[in-house]
Amino acid sequence: MCHMASRTVKIGVACPLPGERAACIEWLASAGYEPVPLTNLDTLARDMTTRPIEALIADVSLVAPADLPRLVRLLGPNRPLALVGARKDAIEDVPRDATWIDRPATRDSFLLSIGLALAEGRPARRSPRQNVAHSGTVDGVTAKIVDVSSEGVRLEIPGQSSAALPPFFILKVPAFGVAAKVKRVWVSQPGPGNLWCGGIVERHLVEKTAKMPWSTFVKAAPSYSTQAIQLVD
Secondary structure, eight states, X not given: OOOOOOTTOEEEEEOSOHHHHHHHHHHHHHXXXXXXXXXXXXXXXXXXXXXXXXXXXXXXXXXXXXXXXXXXXXXXXXXXXXXXXXXXXXXXXXXXXEEEEESSOOHHHXXXXXXXXXXHHSSOOSSOOEEEEEEEXXXXXXXXXXXXXXXXXXXXXXXXXXXXXXXXXXXXXXXXXXXXXEEEEEXXXXXXXXXXXXXXXXXXXXXXXXXXXXXHHHHHSOOGGGOSOOXXX
C-alpha cells in the first residue's frame, strides 16, 4: 500500500499523450502528491525556477538519448527521474539513477515506482558515493556492487525480479571479508533479468568470514576508475 505523501512534494509530469497525462496526474494527486504538468522539456530549467519540482516523470519520446546526461545533470542528485515508455522504446543506456516505468502502467505499479524513486532521491547523504566494481552476494545470489558510501550501497542483481528481493537482506563481499545487513530502499527493473537496488547498510555482521567492517571496506575498495575490471551491462 502506498503511503500518503505530503502535498508539498511537487512532481513534474511531461507527457504528450492527453489521456496518459491525465491518468498520471490523477494517480499522483490521489496519493497526496502535487503534480505539475509540463508541456515539454525545452523549458525545464526555467520551469524548475518558477515551479520547483522534487521529481520528474517524462515520456521517453521527449528525451533523446544524447540529451539524457544533460537532463540528469539539470535535475541534480536529489531529483529522481522516471521515464515512461513501452519496452520496445527503452533507452539502452538508462542512467542507474533513473527509474523505468513500462507502459501500460497500473496505478499501483506506477505509484510504487515513484515512491521508491523518491525514497532514493530525496534523503540527504552524509557521505559521497564511490564507484566500485566488485562482486558480492545478496542472500547467496551473485550481485555486482556498483557504488558504495559509508551509509549505503547500490547493486545490480542479474536474473532476479523485484519481487524476489526482501525488505532486508544480507550482502557479502568475500574478497574483502565483508558481511552486512542491508535495508532495501528502492528497486528498479529496466529490463528482463536485470534488477537494480539501492539500500542502507543497517549494521556490520560479525561472522567467521566477515573480518572487515563496512566503513573500512568503503575506504579500502578501489574505485571503478582505478580498476582493471570493467562492469559489463
